[in-house]
Structures are given as C-alpha cells and as structure tokens.
Amino acid sequence: MNxxxxxxxxxxxxxxxxxxxxxxxxxxxxxxxxRRRQAATRVWMAIAAxxxxxxxxxxxxxxxxxxxxxxxxxxxxxxxxxLRITSAKLHLTHRMIRRRPDGV
Amino acid sequence: MxxxxxxxxxxxxxAARLHxxxxxxxxxxxxxxALAAFAAKASNTVDVTLDGNVLKMAAGFISSSGDEDAVKxxxxxxxxxxxxxxxxxxxxxxxxxxxxxxxxxxxxxxPEWSSIVTVNDKESGETSEVYVLGGKDKPGGILIISAExxxxxxxxxxxxxxxxxxxxxxxxxxxxxxxxxxxxxx
Numbered sequence: 001m002n003x004x005x006x007x008x009x010x011x012x013x014x015x016x017x018x019x020x021x022x023x024x025x026x027x028x029x030x031x032x033x034x035r036r037r038q039a040a041t042r043v044w045m046a047i048a049a050x051x052x053x054x055x056x057x058x059x060x061x062x063x064x065x066x067x068x069x070x071x072x073x074x075x076x077x078x079x080x081x082x083l084r085i086t087s088a089k090l091h092l093t094h095r096m097i098r099r100r101p102d103g104v
Numbered sequence: 105m106x107x108x109x110x111x112x113x114x115x116x117x118x119a120a121r122l123h124x125x126x127x128x129x130x131x132x133x134x135x136x137x138a139l140a141a142f143a144a145k146a147s148n149t150v151d152v153t154l155d156g157n158v159l160k161m162a163a164g165f166i167s168s169s170g171d172e173d174a175v176k177x178x179x180x181x182x183x184x185x186x187x188x189x190x191x192x193x194x195x196x197x198x199x200x201x202x203x204x205x206x207x208x209x210x211x212x213x214x215p216e217w218s219s220i221v222t223v224n225d226k227e228s229g230e231t232s233e234v235y236v237l238g239g240k241d242k243p244g245g246i247l248i249i250s251a252e253x254x255x256x257x258x259x260x261x262x263x264x265x266x267x268x269x270x271x272x273x274x275x276x277x278x279x280x281x282x283x284x285x286x287x288x289x290x
Contacts, residue, residue, distance in 0.1 A: 093250070
C-alpha cells in the first residue's frame with residue numbers, strides 16, 4: 001500500500017505543471033527569427049554565386065571570342081602577305097622572261 | 105576462311121606501299137638548319153605557314169568583308185591545302201651561295217615536281233624557278249624558288265591553285281601587309 005502511495009507521489013511530482021522561464025517566448029521567437037535570417041542569407045548567397053558564375057562564364061566566352069578574332073586577323077594578314085609575295089615572285093619571273101633577248 | 109587469311113599479308117604489304125608512296129616534301133618540314141643559316145645572315149625574314157584550320161580561318165577573315173575581291177580570293181584558295189613562304193632579305197650581296205640554294209632545291213624538288221620555267225638573268229644576278237606538282241593543266245601545287253642578289257624566297261603552295269589567278273592577286277584590293285611579320289633589322 002505504501003509503495004502505491006510513493007509511486008503516486010512520484011508521478012504527481014513528475015507531472016507537475018511548471019511555468020516556463022520568463023524569457024522563454026522571447027528566446028523561441030529570437031531563434032525562429034535567426035533561422036529565417038540564415039535561410040534568407042543562404043538564398044542570397046546562392047543567387048550571388050550564380051551571378052558571379054554567370055559573369056565569369058560570359059567573360060570567358062568573350063575572351064575566347066576575342067582570342068579567336070585576333071588569331072583569325074593574324075591568319076588573314078599572313079595569308080595576304082603570302083599571296084602577295086607569291087604573286088610578286090611570279091611577276092618577277094614574268095619580267096625576267098620578257099627581259100630575255102629571245103623573249104621566250 | 106582460309107583464303108582470307110592467305111590474302112591478309114598481301115593487303116598489309118599493299119597498304120604499307122601505298123602509305124610509303126612518295127609525297128612532296130613540305131617546305132615547312134624542311135631541315136630547319138638549312139634555312140636557319142639564311143635566317144642568321146638575313147636582315148629581314150618572312151616566315152609564313154598556313155595550313156588546315158589556320159588557312160580556313162584566314163580565308164574566313166579575308167572573305168568576311170564579302171566584297172568582290174574577297175570572293176575572288178576565297179575562290180582562289182578554295183582548293184589550297186597549305187601555303188608556306190620563307191623570304192630572306194640581306195643587306196649586302198653575296199650573303200648566300202648558289203650551293204646553299206642548290207641544297208634546298210635538292211630537298212624540295214622531288215620527282216613529282218615538274219619545272220615549268222627557269223630564268224637566269226646573269227646581268228642582274230637573278231634566278232627564278234617555278235615548278236608545278238602533277239599536271240600542268242591543273243597543278244596540285246606550286247613551288248617557287250627566287251634568288252636575287254639580296255633576297256631569297258621559297259614559296260610552296262600545296263593543293264589545286266590557278267597560277268594565272270595567283271598572279272592577279274596583286275590587283276585584288278587586299279591591303280598591303282608585306283612588312284607584317286618581318287623581323288627587325290639586326
């Protein structure tokens with residue numbers, strides 16, 4: 001019988017309603033606000049990372065484009081130079097042939 | 105099945121022979137020591153090598169203007185596989201010998217090249233040789249060796265090209281860039 005009373009007392013004590021500390025609500029709200037702030041920061045950081053990646057990709061593509069353009073320009077100049085020299089040498093050969101007394 | 109195995113070695117030998125068929129010596133693959141000797145004495149050099157994608161890129165750049173001359177030029181080089189030009193300018197006469205030029209000619213002028221003109225002007229000391237690869241009607245390449253007292257030029261164009269069109273190139277409205285790529289006077 002005594003044991004039953006002890007158990008009941010123990011249960012009553014354990015299940016006794018306790019009031020939270022005075023700053024409990026304040027701390028819960030502050031934690032929720034902090035979580036919201038962290039989530040927003042993560043979103044903004046992701047957006048910023050995407051923007052930086054986009055800018056880097058665009059800059060890389062533009063750089064590649066400029067490089068190809070410079071290479072094409074150099075190749076074009078080289079081609080013009082090569083053909084001009086070739087033509088000049090063919091003209092020289094022509095002139096030399098015409099200068100010959102037999103005029104072949 | 106047995107027959108296939110019997111002809112396999114024959115096919116291998118045939119493929120090897122085709123692969124080893126004589127090909128024109130490319131000016132750009134020429135022994136660099138031979139040309140380096142000229143370059144060492146030259147006051148100006150022009151070294152142009154255009155082939156494959158670079159040639160396509162060059163043609164694309166020149167023809168991008170879309171004018172009549174550009175179209176002609178694009179047509180002119182449509183069948184060209186490679187263009188190699190080596191020019192050496194010397195400040196004084198006698199910087200190279202005939203034997204030096206003969207050595208280069210010996211390497212370049214393989215039996216596939218036929219001479220179409222060789223002019224030797226003893227008075228001016230100029231020599232000009234033009235060779236074509238394959239048939240004269242539609243040559244598969246042009247080799248020019250021009251030796252002047254103070255200038256030596258080797259030009260090799262591989263691929264189909266019309267010599268008369270090439271001669272007319274000076275008349276096309278492409279800007280004169282003759283001094284582009286020359287090395288500084290020593």
